[in-house]
Amino acid sequence: MEIKIQRSMRKTLALQVRNSQIIVKAPMFVTKKIILDFIDKHKSWIERKITNQQKSVIDIEKIDEYKKLAKKILPMRVEQLANRFWYNYKSIKINSAKTRWGSCTSQKNLNFTFRLVLTPPEIIDYVICHELAHLKEMNHSKAFRNEVEKMDKNYKKHDRWLKDNWDLYVF
Ligand SMILES: [Zn+2]
The missing domain is CATH 3.30.2010.10 (Metalloproteases ("zincins"), catalytic domain)
Known part of the structure; x- marks a missing residue:
């Protein structure tokens, strides 16, 4: 899956899933390893998100x-x-x-x-x-x-x- 990292002056990591793409909002100096661990820790949440977005009931x-x-x-x-x-x-x-x-x-x-x-x-x-x-x-x-x-x-x-x-x- 495609991972997009958006760095900013924020203090914490945050996850978003859109169009089967993972977006990580990250503080400036957080390492790639920490980001990947963070994604791994939230794997089941991400999977549920993707499935739900694919089944959206809104036409x-x-x-x-x-x-x-x-x-x-x-x-x-x-x-x-x-x-x-x-x-x-x-x-x-x-x-x-x-x-x-x-x-x-x-x-x-x-x-x-x-x-x-x-x-x-x-x-x-x-x-x-x-x-x-x-x-x-x-x-x-x-x-x-x-x-x-x-x-x-x-x-x-x-x-x-x-x-x-x-x-x-x-x-
Ligand atoms: Zn209320």
Whole structure:
């Protein structure tokens, strides 16, 4: 596999995988041996990344369709869950974010990426519940996690799933 090393004034090593290419961001004076050991140590992570990127579920031609679907389905589901669990929110917006599934502002506005609509139903619900819980707790404290758990008993499993699979939903 092709390895690209980008040196800069940074202090730590970081890995990225894009188009089956490994990109290592490295401090100026780190030796090649340290970089190769670092790659070796993260071998299974790299392999999983490559497989996920190759299986991406996003078909670029269909982005408009996904967005339309997301605008129809997500607000409906948010309303259902907010009613069921007694939450009040102001508005909901669908965006194209790649690095976050959803967010919640202090003005009680909820945002979700259209990509969410392509994940399994229990994951959609989990992300919605996570953002609803932020309406009460604007952090990831114990109180916040309790709030999420009231709505989704399997929230830890779903959170894990998102961390393992998010790269299937970017392109
Ligand atoms: Zn959060």
